[in-house]
Amino acid sequence: MNKKLFTLASTATVAAVALAGCVETKSDVKENDSATTETAGAKPVIELLGMASSEQDMNIVRDQLVKNGFDVKLNIQPDYGSFTAQQDAGNFDIAISSWTTVTGNPDYAVRGLFKTGGDYSRTSDETVDKLIDEASTLTGDEAKEKYKELEQALVFDNAYIAPLYISQKFQGIYKAEVNPDTVRLPKSRAQAWETISFNDEGKNASETLVLHQALASLTSLDPVKANDGSINTLNTNMYVRLVNLSDTDEVVSEGSLSYDHAVAENNEEYYFVLRDDINFAKVEGEKAVDTGDLVSAEDVVFSLNRAKDETSVPDHRTYSIHENIDTVEIVSDITSLESVKTADGKSVLEELSDELPAAISEVVTDEKDVDNAAGKYQVVKLTTPNPFPQVLNYLAHQSGGIVSEAAVSAVNTFDVASYDPNTDIAYGDQSTVTEGASYANHLAASGPYILVKKNDYEATFVKNPAYQAGTENEPKIENISVRFIQDNDSALSALRNGEIHVLQSVPETKTDVVEGDENLQLKTADSNAVSYLLFNTSGRETAKSADLRKAVLHSINQDEFISYYQGKKKPAVSTVSPLIDTGLKLEADSKKVKEFLKAYNESK
Template structure:
């Protein structure tokens, strides 16, 4: 059955309409299909919620439903805040929703969304729970069949969602300004800023790299307290992680806090060899300075323990991503690493951790200040999972696993979490502390290549971390980054063409032709892990209870219309896992089935 939980969106939640938010009583009064006092009372009325940025998609869905005998009330809101207010008030039957699997693994594509109690789940179904947990313990060769069964139950059997399409990931680059070869496009990972450089490298130290995003209100700069488009790319570039994703979603230690990592036999123990050349940056006088504090094992253990603990901070939004972490500890017994085998290999964990090192491991140290990689003195972190769970590495590559300073966070978060008072307690990462004005008091410590120094309603300023991998290929090339807040895609495109910004991240399909016809711009594109779908209201609506009504809507939707509208720049999807696991499942519009299920629904009324 569907259950109620509010759905703050990861990447793109879509739908809406202007107007006042109704009260709960007013919502309940109008929940019955056809009970809006308008239109043909013999038809079923469906209220479609979305945002104006997805107006074209909403119109396609509306037209398809109308052609199949529904009345449609379009509830289109101007921004996400208004959309969320309508959603919380229950003013919809179906809402256009989007999800991007930024970790590159299928478990992330389903656990938060469809598991009972998931961060964004509106569903409570034991069969789905069982299949999600089963697939999480399986290898890619094994989990294909499990995810196929999961999808069939989610869509065909219960019609909990209506898939629309998957998208391409794109970005437009001013190649007259930026070195195009230095700008990466990754399927899942957010854009890493540290590799980007200007064509004229002399500008790297003086000119800011100017980027843009639509959201000016940042959920939180504490990486575990937000998982949405306002902070994902920001927190990714402010906090280093134990591992990263390659551009094609493979796990790598490159550019991470680990020189190497290893999975022990049994897939429940994971080892990470830490590098010793990253210090936390802090802000003084709106400039980034080296705090003098090294990023080490105590920070990693503190970070992972709070990441998995729902009660470690008020409004923790990512704990389900890390619930498989049982323990994180520092290893000091070097001999133990010589007896443990790497999973699927005859090599030992020690041999895997030493691969490619200039200096082999001669000693393991507990105190991060004692580490000296050039002398062979290293720190090793061991992460143990609650059960065999290889996909834990993908979650450790997520921005919510960004390493924070134990010392700094504990000095800020002195409040009692259970009695946290939003009116007086100021948690670590509160955006008000970095916003220019009377409340400005920047207490951030950044373990990543950049730190946010200040922001206002129009832009945010970032400075290079002076203590980040100095002298390596991962040291940031550009010293200053400016993030402009531009809500409208047309305005963003105009700013790019006028040299006011240097990149346009997530270019709408309707703008491709303009980019491709501008000689100074380059459009980078690849298939993404972003999927758009319709989500049903979890309560107080007929769609909440009637499987037949949901299936009537399911078989009405024709994905080919979206692909045609976007000139082939969308792809068919079956669920949020479609871009990661090829199950062979496909949804085809079937008006005969749609009418059959609609008739069954009407018979029960």
């Protein structure tokens, strides 16, 4: 059964976007003379941080601020690493930032970004923290109202961020070779490779599908140790999860490790009946081989326990995503599935029993006893300390990927507390798959593909021969190359020349190029990507004065961004905007800017 359970909206990658080499340029836009006059002649200096790739957005923000009586200093950084270094050093008042909610649920859109102590948070506000926690337990209209309260506190009451726009997705396909109907463009989840096919299906076994990503340095191939654009798509296709997101952000069992899943009526217990047609793959002689090791409930328990434990691996990047998991266990008594009811009054056993190879006659705790055809299944039970239906969205995140307990334990023999990256090798270290003297591929993939090797030019993947063979979810293409091309224009040229087959992110300003090429097809979809200004709340004037932040906030005119991008952007209020329409709206208002600047100057 293709189970569709609650997701408040739809669901990528964390991406704070920024800019390069400390450059200051002068705006051609004349400032609003009355703004300066009515704020006692004060001209606050605002340092705007961003990356070179976002320079046009920086210019628009600068011009809007200059019009409203600010002086603006641009701090443009060449790449994401340089940007984050500047951000961490506090060398900014506002920073061009962006966030994509790759899990399709609004809690992920705010918890790590704005809750005190969150992975990416620069905010510490008890009211905001309380609203985030309260909203996470609600559904429907109640959730909508609570997220409206959160947006009000986050944006309008305190101006911790200033929204710019919501992006759309534009995908380019080299239709001369690849069947566009087989290439998915989900709203939130990373690109799914297993469905893609060449027009001539006979080529699937012999030809290499060439895909693209900008970043060549991979943070980690251990799914819990990274959460960024360098590995999200790669790890999503290397590790299967308990559930997936559909292209429209519904939580489904389709294409996952579970045949089906069920939620107890208390929204604190979650059950998954596992399939037995996925084994781990490993690499031998640059080929993928079936290890014969079932991706089992034991591996699920191991994987999710380490996912939620901050101390399980050095430099754990994703534990906060799974902090609402309380326990993970293998069900040993079938009668317990009969006694627990779901919200529609069925027993969990009934809910899990739809469209299985055979009816559940026995639940087993040892993978050696699994035999779905004979009615013997493993069932995993997960609990949360409080009602938290959004936990399912987090399980669909790449960090919820199931790893091999045996393979990971064999590599991670070091003491986590004393881990030394100069001498210790952790599971998923990119050096172990990089061509050269360091190559010692130890990966064990539970997903449709496994990474064989990489260099600065590309990463090479091959099909997992033991991934749902003979089903509709079996990968179509044997060999995939992910080509590393940082420059967008170069990537687009490679697509037009047939050097890559799918360009997942076509710039808004270049969609006409794709549409005008007879060899290409453009696909468009909504996304959960929001760009916004992040205020520095430590050490700068923006940290001391909400009035100053609000003056910046009400200087932002989103219509100008939408016009520049030829209508291919949408208005935003917060990172929740693509998921829930709270009814709030940011309006540019020069009168409010003057009032807030005046209040700021009088308080100095």
